[in-house]
Amino acid sequence: MASERGLEVDFEGYERALQAQRKRSEDSDVGEAAVEEVWRAALTEVQKSAPQGVRFVGYERETCEARVVALVKKGELVAHAIEGDEVAVVTDVTPFYGEAGGQMGDRGTLRGPCVFEVSDTQKPLTGLVTHVGKVSSGAVSVGDAVTLAVDTEKRNATRRNHTATHLLHWALRTVLGQQATQKGSLVGPDRLRFDFAHGRGLSTEELASLEDRVNAKVLTNAPVLTEVLAIAEARKTGAMAIFEEKYGDVVRVLTMTSDSVELCGGTHARALGEIGLFKIVSEGSLAAGVRRIEAVTGHNALTYVRDLEGVMRAAARVVKGSVTELPEKLDKLVDRTRQLEKEVADLRRKVATGGGGGLDELVRGARDYEWGKALAVRIDGADGAVLRETAEKLRDKLGDSVVLVGAVVGSKASLVLAVSKGVTSRYSANELIKGVASKVGGSGGGRADLAQAGGTQVERLDEALESLFAALG
Numbered sequence: 524m525a526s527e528r529g530l531e532v533d534f535e536g537y538e539r540a541l542q543a544q545r546k547r548s549e550d551s552d553v554g555e556a557a558v559e560e561v562w563r564a565a566l567t568e569v570q571k572s573a574p575q576g577v578r579f580v581g582y583e584r585e586t587c588e589a590r591v592v593a594l595v596k597k598g599e600l601v602a603h604a605i606e607g608d609e610v611a612v613v614t615d616v617t618p619f620y621g622e623a624g625g626q627m628g629d630r631g632t633l634r635g636p637c638v639f640e641v642s643d644t645q646k647p648l649t650g651l652v653t654h655v656g657k658v659s660s661g662a663v664s665v666g667d668a669v670t671l672a673v674d675t676e677k678r679n680a681t682r683r684n685h686t687a688t689h690l691l692h693w694a695l696r697t698v699l700g701q702q703a704t705q706k707g708s709l710v711g712p713d714r715l716r717f718d719f720a721h722g723r724g725l726s727t728e729e730l731a732s733l734e735d736r737v738n739a740k741v742l743t744n745a746p747v748l749t750e751v752l753a754i755a756e757a758r759k760t761g762a763m764a765i766f767e768e769k770y771g772d773v774v775r776v777l778t779m780t781s782d783s784v785e786l787c788g789g790t791h792a793r794a795l796g797e798i799g800l801f802k803i804v805s806e807g808s809l810a811a812g813v814r815r816i817e818a819v820t821g822h823n824a825l826t827y828v829r830d831l832e833g834v835m836r837a838a839a840r841v842v843k844g845s846v847t848e849l850p851e852k853l854d855k856l857v858d859r860t861r862q863l864e865k866e867v868a869d870l871r872r873k874v875a876t877g878g879g880g881g882l883d884e885l886v887r888g889a890r891d892y893e894w895g896k897a898l899a900v901r902i903d904g905a906d907g908a909v910l911r912e913t914a915e916k917l918r919d920k921l922g923d924s925v926v927l928v929g930a931v932v933g934s935k936a937s938l939v940l941a942v943s944k945g946v947t948s949r950y951s952a953n954e955l956i957k958g959v960a961s962k963v964g965g966s967g968g969g970r971a972d973l974a975q976a977g978g979t980q981v982e983r984l985d986e987a988l989e990s991l992f993a994a995l996g
Contacts, residue, residue: 562647564600565593565613569651573615576650581618581629581790582749585673589614591635591665595653604637605662611653612639612663618673619654621646625708626685626789628655630677635669637661678790679797680712683820686747686779686792687737687801688715691818692763693783694736695719698729706813710789714804714819721814725806733816737801740780744796748778762786800824868908882913886920890992895923895946897995899988905930907937911975914941925950927959927991929984936963936984938976940991947971950995958994962987 569577569592580587593613594601604610612633621644622628628644633654641656654671663669688710695703699721707718725733752760754774762776763785777787779795792798799821809815819827835846842852889898898921902913910928918926918941925946929938938959942952952974960967960976963983967976978987 558598559647561595561598561600562651562653565595565653566648566651568593568600569613569615577613577652578616579618579620579652580616581620581673585618585631585675585678587616587618587671589616589669589671591663591667591669594663594665603662603664604658606637606658606660608658609656610658610663611645611655612641613651613653614669614671617644617652617654617671619644619652619671620673620678620790621652624787624789625688625710626681627709627711629673629681631671631673633663633669633671635661635663635667637663637667639663639669641671677712680821680823681710682790682792683798684712684715684818685710685787685789686795687741687798687818687820688717689777689779689783689785689787689791690737690740690795690798690801691715691717691733691816692719692785693740693779694733695721697736698732699725706809713823714817717816717818718809718813719816720812722812724808725814730803730806734801734803740783741795741798741801743780744794745780746794747791749791750776750778752776757786760784797821800828802827882916882920885917889921889924892995894949895925895943896921897925897992899927899991900929901984901988902928902930906932907939907975910937910939911973914939915973917941918943925952925955925991925995927955927988929988931981931984932977934979934981936965936978936981936987938963938967938978938987940969940974940976942972944972955991955994959987959990962990 566576572592591612592615594604595611595613596604596608601610604612614633619629619631619641620626623646629641630643631641633639633641633656637658638660639654639656640659641654643655645653645655647653688708692705695717703719703721705717706720709716750757751773754772757774757776760776761784774786775788776784777791778784801818801820802824803816803818804827805815805817807815832846835849839846839849839852842849842856844852885900886898888900889896898917900917902910905913905928910930914926914928917928918924921943923943923945925943926941927938929936931937938956940952940956940959942950942955951971953969953971956967956969956974956976960978962980963976963978964980965976965978968974
């Protein structure tokens with residue numbers, strides 16, 4: 524039995540617990556039941572010296588001395604972990620905040636006989652905090668004295684985002700109404716995500732109003748006050764409960780000016796000015812009656828704005844103007860593009876039909892039948908719209924007729940078949956096109972007077988066009 528700082532580690536007891544936990548895992552079903560079993564075994568080890576569970580000191584500091592009381596590797600309690608092992612380390616005390624209430628778990632390092640990189644912190648059971656990560660050097664054993672250090676930069680970024688989340692909640696209820704309550708959240712070092720009740724998308728003006736209200740609060744640099752109160756006393760303050768939190772008999776009441784008072788167990792900025800710039804980056808629908816906002820603060824907000832500036836400067840260079848001239852330049856560019864597209868479409872029609880007298884040239888290839896005329900032509904350079912227009916013009920020029928036009932468009936063969944109204948009682952374009960399309964390995968359909976088709980065997984387009992005459996008998 525080893526003792527230091529008043530903590531005793533019963534190594535023989537831990538070995539017995541290890542064996543017992545393995546036996547229970549073997550007897551239990553795989554999945555959640557087995558996973559929960561190992562956490563209960565770890566919590567039991569913690570409670571041998573700390574009945575209330577792992578002591579969290581992260582509100583006051585970001586480093587502390589502790590002792591390893593349990594190690595979990597691949598779902599089982601273990602006594603040791605060596606370099607390269609991915610494990611969960613449980614200590615008797617920790618400054619690391621375990622994921623809860625929408626706030627992501629802290630990252631950082633654990634140092635002693637080893638260097639352990641903490642990539643996540645979880646709270647699988649009440650009273651249990653687990654540091655999840657990898658042994659990057661050395662080895663760690665149950666009973667080792669270690670120093671835990673939270674990644675301060677990421678902790679501070681998370682605190683800014685978490686405090687801003689509460690201000691956003693207040694702003695939403697102010698701008699949209701009291702029904703715009705929280706339905707979920709995720710707070711990490713990179714950005715904040717906030718889900719709220721609302722039945723429609725927010726306008727540009729509403730989003731700007733939210734940003735203005737939050738940033739106005741930030742500029743007051745009001746202190747963020749935290750009180751630890753009994754739940755009944757906390758309710759008397761009018762504090763709003765947050766959707767994802769689970770509350771015990773004692774709660775933390777967070778005050779960020781008199782009109783923003785909420786219950787929250789997370790870590791927060793000491794004053795609103797620490798948040799820096801608050802910027803919404805997206806807003807959209809999550810589910811029926813639920814919207815989602817994503818936003819950034821502090822250094823991340825500055826990076827976001829600079830990235831946008833970079834995009835705008837790059838766009839300005841393309842249109843050979845300044846950033847302030849972008850809207851005007853882009854409008855002119857769009858108008859010019861539309862004009863050019865129209866000119867290209869007109870040129871395609873002229874090329875496809877051989878110029879002004881092109882239709883007269885094309886109809887000379889028509890064949891005579893007792894009921895009228897039939898024509899099948901290939902129009903190189905035409906797109907789908909030109910094919911339809913040309914087929915209809917040729918049909919109208921020929922009178923009672925069946926007209927098939929085709930072209931290679933991209934990597935496919937395209938076909939349009941038009942039948943005069945007076946001939947549809949004898950031949951249906953919808954039926955005729957199916958046989959023609961099969962020749963190019965495709966399918967098609969449409970109305971009795973107009974149908975279209977496509978296929979991938981472009982080398983058989985001429986064969987498909989010729990097949991029309993065989994189909995007409």
